[in-house]
Amino acid sequence: MTESPPSTEDWAATARTLSQALPLFRRYAGATVVIKLGGHAMGSAGAMASFARDIVLMSHVGINPVIVHGGGPMINEVLKAQGVVSEFINGKRVTDEATIGVVEMVLSGLVGKRIVQAINAEGGRAIGISGKDAQLMVCEQTDPSLGFVGTPVECDPTFLHHLKDSKTIPVIAPIGTGRNGETFNVNGDTAAGAIAASLNADRLLLLTDVAGVKDATGEVISEITPDAIRDLTADGTISGGMIPKTETALAAIEGGVRAVVILDGRAPHACLLELYTTQGAGTLIRTAR
Numbered sequence: 001m002t003e004s005p006p007s008t009e010d011w012a013a014t015a016r017t018l019s020q021a022l023p024l025f026r027r028y029a030g031a032t033v034v035i036k037l038g039g040h041a042m043g044s045a046g047a048m049a050s051f052a053r054d055i056v057l058m059s060h061v062g063i064n065p066v067i068v069h070g071g072g073p074m075i076n077e078v079l080k081a082q083g084v085v086s087e088f089i090n091g092k093r094v095t096d097e098a099t100i101g102v103v104e105m106v107l108s109g110l111v112g113k114r115i116v117q118a119i120n121a122e123g124g125r126a127i128g129i130s131g132k133d134a135q136l137m138v139c140e141q142t143d144p145s146l147g148f149v150g151t152p153v154e155c156d157p158t159f160l161h162h163l164k165d166s167k168t169i170p171v172i173a174p175i176g177t178g179r180n181g182e183t184f185n186v187n188g189d190t191a192a193g194a195i196a197a198s199l200n201a202d203r204l205l206l207l208t209d210v211a212g213v214k215d216a217t218g219e220v221i222s223e224i225t226p227d228a229i230r231d232l233t234a235d236g237t238i239s240g241g242m243i244p245k246t247e248t249a250l251a252a253i254e255g256g257v258r259a260v261v262i263l264d265g266r267a268p269h270a271c272l273l274e275l276y277t278t279q280g281a282g283t284l285i286r287t288a289r
């Protein structure tokens with residue numbers, strides 16, 4: 001069955017939306033936007049292609065997009081096939097020596113390359129790297145009880161500047177290097193925050209599988225203050241995988257990122273809606289004005 005063509009009204013509405021986006025295109029021209037694509041936000045091949053297309057569009061209209069990805073569910077699958085079930089403490093995977101090998105293989109080898117290929121297929125030029133490359137993310141052990149989990153202590157963004165100059169989109173796996181040559185598993189949100197701070201990014205978008213940070217009644221909070229984050233974490237309303245996201249948002253703001261948005265990456269065109277419409281989406285965290 002053939003689809004009926006869009007009506008004149010539909011075309012007019014589309015044209016109006018594009019026209020209204022002009023001030024926002026201008027606002028973000030030259031801006032660095034770090035986008036963290038969580039494993040739960042990565043959908044079907046079609047959704048990945050749509051995400052990739054939006055990234056290519058952003059780069060064509062002058063944004064410098066930097067992708068940091070997760071892949072927790074994909075790591076779980078491979079571990080499960082080996083009979084291993086991970087324990088998570090406050091949203092971070094307890095990572096022993098055997099697990100770190102799987103984490104690196106899945107993130108750098110499978111998930112990262114899938115995103116790279118999707119962006120390249122849409123006409124962009126993406127390259128897959130990890131925090132190990134070019135001293136991008138040097139880590140210290142977060143806590144001995146978590147094993148090979150690292151906290152970024154030094155980020156050198158020099159190589160990312162070279163990629164920007166050559167119009168190449170970095171797709172970064174959250175694997176860090178230790179000062180003694182160790183490999184560290186870094187939570188994807190934590191990695192994205194550290195990289196965004198090192199770049200003094202204009203925006204950090206944390207794409208996940210919920211509409212934003214929810215309050216105790218389940219309502220999405222459209223803008224949340226650092227004090228409210230601390231209160232909701234203390235009373236358990238913010239828990240599990242949301243903890244590294246809100247912790248990251250606070251650290252990124254402290255580190256010089258202008259604003260952080262936690263939003264539903266499964267929603268079609270989530271990044272475009274956030275940047276190029278006045279509606280916004282998800283939960284905004286920004287510096288006090």
Ligand SMILES: Nc1ncnc2c1ncn2[C@@H]1O[C@H](COP(=O)(O)OP(=O)(O)O)[C@@H](O)[C@H]1O
Nearest residue numbers: 038039040208209210213214237238239241242
């Ligand atoms: N207050 C909260 N608001 C929204 N989500 C929350 C909250 N507290 C815990 N969560 C959980 O955090 C999850 C997102 O974290 P995570 O599963 O690690 O996502 P990702 O793979 O995208 O990084 C949500 O699916 C939800 O179950």
Ligand SMILES: CC(=O)N[C@@H](CCC(=O)OP(=O)(O)O)C(=O)O
Nearest residue numbers: 038039070071072092093187188
């Ligand atoms: C230390 C730690 O927990 N690392 C994460 C890295 C991947 C990740 O962050 O993936 P999501 O964004 O999909 O959750 C992990 O091993 O699952």
